[in-house]
Amino acid sequence: MKEKERFVVDGYSFETKAEWDEAKREEESIQYIRAKTNLSDMQTVYKVYCGLVEKKTFITPVGITFLMQLQKDLLRSGKDVGEIPKVPITLPRKRKKSAELFSKEMQEKTQEKNQMLVSYYKGKLRNTRIVIFFLIVVIGAMFLITIFGPNTPFVDAEVKLQNKYAAWEQELRQREEAVEKRERELGISLEGQ
Numbered sequence: 001m002k003e004k005e006r007f008v009v010d011g012y013s014f015e016t017k018a019e020w021d022e023a024k025r026e027e028e029s030i031q032y033i034r035a036k037t038n039l040s041d042m043q044t045v046y047k048v049y050c051g052l053v054e055k056k057t058f059i060t061p062v063g064i065t066f067l068m069q070l071q072k073d074l075l076r077s078g079k080d081v082g083e084i085p086k087v088p089i090t091l092p093r094k095r096k097k098s099a100e101l102f103s104k105e106m107q108e109k110t111q112e113k114n115q116m117l118v119s120y121y122k123g124k125l126r127n128t129r130i131v132i133f134f135l136i137v138v139i140g141a142m143f144l145i146t147i148f149g150p151n152t153p154f155v156d157a158e159v160k161l162q163n164k165y166a167a168w169e170q171e172l173r174q175r176e177e178a179v180e181k182r183e184r185e186l187g188i189s190l191e192g193q
Helices: 002-006 017-036 042-055 061-076 097-148 153-186
Strands: none
16 A cells, blocks of 8 residues: 555556656646746636647646646636647556566566576676786796896897907907917017016
């Protein structure tokens, strides 16, 4: 009983929240019209009534009651019945029980499908995280090997530099030996000078 009382507007009880929301919106529109419109001026009432009927603004019993009230006021003021547009009524279609059961079954199947997708993507996400972690570890290890390994660019440059100096040193020794050999042949001695 309390749940039904939640969906009441202007003495009308609505089955769903969507219907109740629409009725609340219409009630607010009616209050706005009453506040901003001079309802004692029948020309204004006629214009407002025709605009609301033409646009089919009101579809709930709350709005239809307001339109009927305006229609009665117009008839009392002397307007001809033929001049006043009729209030459009859209009757709600009754759903069969089988349609409701089918709808519930579809919701359950959709929910099961969603649960399966959630568990599937959770597994995918977990696997992706594992692969990403493994790749980060591999990349980190590669950086460490590059920086601290024996074949780093720094070590290669150092080895090249050492080889260059060793070659110079060897060349200098050979020249020195050649000069000393030549001095001995010529009999020149640097020690005596």
